[in-house]
Amino acid sequence: MKIKFLSVILALSMLSAVLSFGEETPVYTVIKGGTIIPVVGEKIPDGTIVIKDTLIHAVGLDVPAPEGAVIFDAKGKYVYPGMIDSSCVLGLQEISMVRSTVDYRETGRFNPQVKAVEAIWPESMHIPIARSNGITAVVLTPSGSFIGGQCGLIQLNGWIPNEMVVKESLAMMVSFPPLPRGRRGDQDRERPQTKKILEELKDIFEEARFYQKRKKASKENPALPPPDFDEKMENMLPVINGELPLYISVQSAADIKAAIELVKKEEIRAIFLGAHEAWKVAKEIKESGIPLVFGSLYELPVYWEDGYDALYRNPRVMHEAGILFAFSSESAASAKDLPYHAAKAAAFGLDKKEALKGVTINPARIFGVENLMGSLEKGKLANIVIADGDLLEFRTKIEKVFIAGKETDISTRYDELLKKYKKRYK
């Protein structure tokens, strides 16, 4: 018996020795010779990046490669941080018209308890396609007619959902009514649907605060019974406590103003999504300090008077007003097009560098993961893309994608089908 016990101890200690041995000899990967665009900081021609395990260990002009490092020659190439899509449904929707493949929307109006990351299908064919275009992390946004659920942050690599999830809960999705199509003249007015949503939100906040109060009171005084468990209220607590921002899908100028009022009054944190008419209320948004994420730019402005380029010039106006913004694809099957939304904004006056920020460092800042990703800086996750040209250009080919220090497979369903059918022509 004793011997058996001892042998177990021995085995365990040996195992731990092996494990700690693994910790002590980190894996170094070096990317050298390329033009590094760190996004934060200046471009480094002929620079070197050292990756230690999952993190960026060093970035610079004359960084020595550690002994035994795996070296990637990036001569003539461009090295970027991986892009971040600030709103998409990758892994939550495969084929939009096939209902059995759609999992980003729950029934009912009030679903703060549902989490996007709990429905990810890691096998989605759209994930490698987005990854192979330089996107390494995405914000998954559930949607609904009111409170759609919790957004999460995932990296686009992993066998199982747990390996992909970076942050389970990033924001709480709430949708304001979409822009009324085809009606003119009432843009500036507050609409009854908006009023209804504002009232509903007010009620929910009040209820959640009361729920919290009762919980606290019963903790302090055992004589007081706690409130009946309410999963919806439980999930609203981080919102009312300012820990979890509301991700408010809001389009019209009047609604944006109303949303700003609400955020101020309720003393919560918020991020705007969509913001079609943000350019009309740039001053108010700037004063509120609320950052925003543009929805797909591949939409038409609702009002003819706003001009054909209303959505295209929106990002430039936001930048000039000093507002923090990011881009999103709002898609699964077209998530790979994220860089082109940013480029479109640049075509209509946004500085190219700022466009790049909108898909890298800005989303990291907006979602509070600046310490983890969004730029090529020491200590951040090694999410790195090696490209043969400008990251936002159509012609650019992505040659290597590293996620958390690991070189990832960038072959796609596209490649697979092409390869298969090429055989038919032999």
Add this chain to the structure above:
Amino acid sequence: MCKYFRLGLGIILLLLISLPSPGRDLLLKNGTVLPVTRGTLNHCDILILNGIIAKIGPNIEPPEGIKVVDASGKYIIPGIIDSHTHIALTGTNESSEPITPEIDMRDVLNADDPSIYTALTGGVTMVHTMHGSANPIGGENIVLKLKWGKSSEEMIVHEAFRTLKFALGENPKQANRMVMGEQRYPQSRMGVIAIIRREFLKAKDYLKDWERYNRLKTSKKFSSNIIPPRKDLGMEQLADMLRGKMLARCHTYRADETLEFLALSKEIGFKIACFEHVSEAFKIAKELAEDKIGISIFADSWAYKMEASEGIAYNAAFCIQKGVLVSINSDSWERIRRLFNEAAKSMKYGGLSENECLKLITYNPAVQLGVDKIVGSLEEGKHGDIAVFNEHPMSAYTRCDMTIIEGDIYFDRNEYLKEREEKTATKDKEKKDKGDTNED
């Protein structure tokens, strides 16, 4: 003599009608010209006289009084052609019946559709605007030039092929719609191809009946009690297909059903101008190339429904490389203004050159519509249909700055911005004035 005179007059009149309505004269100076059918011309001018490109070359002397546009630093390409859209119409589908060839989109043109302007802001000068895909046999499509502000009659391009819309797969079998009440036949791919065959066989008989009657009519045996066959407008259209006067444009996604339709066209004896969407064209590029049938497809829009779930982004480039005539279409009120962006994707997915990509939205659709003699490239003698971009049109950072049809400027970004500024200024002033009076 009189007869010849009349004939001559008729020919002259016909010539006058078929010539494009005389547009403005215009001189574009000092741009980078991408003629599409040949290499890039730097620091090049284009002279348009009466709507026709009169000269392409350096340092053209401006004729007196001509409007001159400085295109320094800009890229000049042929006007973009969208081979498949539904803009400028007041209706798209007549889906109460599966067979509706008598429908003519010419009857539902809407010259006031703002989509026309939207398209112009993306350099589009010509569209093939079509019946929808709700029916196995839809209606007759039409080719328009986007002369915003003109009447719909003035927009029609008479030189184009006559085409009839067909549709296979999920849409005609109503797979993605909730059908209330009784279901419409067909509800399967079996029924879709069968109903198209049935109609063509009926049309063959119809054609024979008329041929027999017409023969009788001119023969000595004709008597007044021989009555003509009953006229059927739908059958007339299909008879025109059998006569080779009209071509099929067939909406299809999957390779298998595309081949079925191709086989049917041979079995019956009608011609296909082009397949629409064909997500899976790369699987059958061999057959398409052999039969010289073009495809009008999306660059990479896919996976919105089951039959589109194998529509890979390599489709366009791969088919081009296998000798298929490919165009990139929008089929959308929104995508139509960024067709140049869509075309550019084939550089990455399949390695097409910039010029090959540009052809996907200019020359190739022109061939598919039967108008390559008048548009689709920048050549002397062709129509002055032109789009001007601030950067290379295949760059993601590019923007369309001017769109010209037959020498007339239909979109000018600078003018547009100036007008908008003026409007905003007057509006603000009005608001202010109103506010002041209110305070009084």
